[in-house]
Amino acid sequence: MAVPAGHYRLVPDTGRIVLRTSRDGLAATAGHDLTIEAPRWSGDLTVRDDGSPVSLEVRIDAGALSVREGTGGLKPLTDRDRREIGVTMRRLLGTGQHPEAVFTATRFEAAGDGGVIEGDFTLHGTSRPLTLQVTQTGPGKYQATGSIVQSSYGIKPYSGFFGALKVRDAVVVEAEAELPPPDVA
Secondary structure, eight states: OOOOSEEEEEOGGGEEEEEEOOEESTTGGGSOEEEEEOOSEEEEEEEOTTSOEEEEEEEEEGGGOEEEEEESSSSOOOHHHHHHHHHHHHHHHTTTTOOEEEEEEEEEEEETTEEEEEEEEEETTEEEEEEEEEEEEETTEEEEEEEEEGGGGTOOOOEEGGGTEEEOSEEEEEEEEEOOOOBOO
16 A cells, blocks of 8 residues: 555546445334535545545534435435434534544555554544455555444434334445645645
8 A cells, every 4th residue: 555655635537435334223114325425525645755635634524514315214215304413413423513424544564555544533522443344456546445333422312103113323434535636735
């Protein structure tokens, strides 16, 4: 996972952060598995002269998360459904009080064309360890995946129909980035 030395500014123009939820409960067939995108985020990656990463911090505007797709369910997801889910999501995440989610890397381990990044993820005012599996998908292109457990951050996963429809506690996090030219100054 050697990368040219320098500082990299990561932005939505060259990458993407997506959350994937899945449904559970007796009425799971009525709900949707959601793809939620973070349209406003930024990151800073610094790489040493030997090509090894030394720091990475990513900040996500939690209040801007938006539903991009809903699969499954008894009926297709409508624009109104997306808006209502967005309102519920912002309430559950407490974005008025905790507007940002932040990942700060604490350890990098290279392995072949990828590796592992360990760090601290802060969400809803709570920090917990997060491990991301990284894969190089092309020249200067990387994908990282991990999983967060909502209840570990003090978030009660959504449930409806008196608990018969639930969002699973674990949410898959996927990040893709194409590294821009480094700022070596």
